Amino acid sequence: MNDPGxxxxxxxxxxxxxxxxxxxxxxxxxxxxxxxxxLAPFAHALAATVxxxxxxxxxxxxxxxxxxxxxxxxxxxxxxxxLARADLEPELAADPLLPEVAWSxxxxxxxxRALTYREANGTVTRAGSSFFGGxxxxxxxxxxxxRASWTPADPAEVGGxxxxxxxxxxxxxxxxxxxxxxxxxxxxxxxxxxxx
Numbered sequence: 001m002n003d004p005g006x007x008x009x010x011x012x013x014x015x016x017x018x019x020x021x022x023x024x025x026x027x028x029x030x031x032x033x034x035x036x037x038x039l040a041p042f043a044h045a046l047a048a049t050v051x052x053x054x055x056x057x058x059x060x061x062x063x064x065x066x067x068x069x070x071x072x073x074x075x076x077x078x079x080x081x082x083l084a085r086a087d088l089e090p091e092l093a094a095d096p097l098l099p100e101v102a103w104s105x106x107x108x109x110x111x112x113r114a115l116t117y118r119e120a121n122g123t124v125t126r127a128g129s130s131f132f133g134g135x136x137x138x139x140x141x142x143x144x145x146x147r148a149s150w151t152p153a154d155p156a157e158v159g160g161x162x163x164x165x166x167x168x169x170x171x172x173x174x175x176x177x178x179x180x181x182x183x184x185x186x187x188x189x190x191x192x193x194x195x196x
Contacts, residue, residue, distance in 0.1 A: 057173035093142035122148030
């Protein structure tokens with residue numbers, strides 16, 4: 001429902017307006033995406049990329065779902081569904097604590113903004129690639145992927161949820177946090193451009 005000509009319930013239109021008013025840090029670029037049609041009666045989707053020095057460091061998508069009748073598994077009428085991906089140094093991807101640390105980036109990003117949410121679920125996946133034969137000159141590659149969904153307790157704060165997720169995306173890209181709160185160790189930035 002990213003088509004501005006399509007109307008929706010007032011609560012949904014208000015939530016979409018909050019998303020459109022959100023201004024993430026300068027390294028994060030948001031753009032509209034076609035919204036999924038089968039997950040809920042109303043949906044709004046955004047793509048995000050994190051870049052620095054002309055290099056794309058991470059990407060993802062943020063989808064806001066709305067079902068005026070509510071869904072039991074959501075425990076509410078709204079649901080946020082996200083994906084964040086970033087390349088990693090292969091040795092960092094081998095860290096056995098990486099999945100727990102990556103998940104904590106999400107919950108800490110939401111908590112730092114004092115946002116309340118329910119039913120947070122997700123997966124953290126790390127994948128590695130080694131290249132052989134005619135591709136042997138390419139360096140080993142590792143990627144982190146975090147898929148998460150949660151129910152915002154207050155739909156009026158959905159813009160803050162988007163900004164928290166953008167903070168997670170920037171952190172997974174290795175950028176330092178913007179907060180003046182407790183120090184958080186950022187992932188080291190990838191070396192070199194993403195292989196074609």
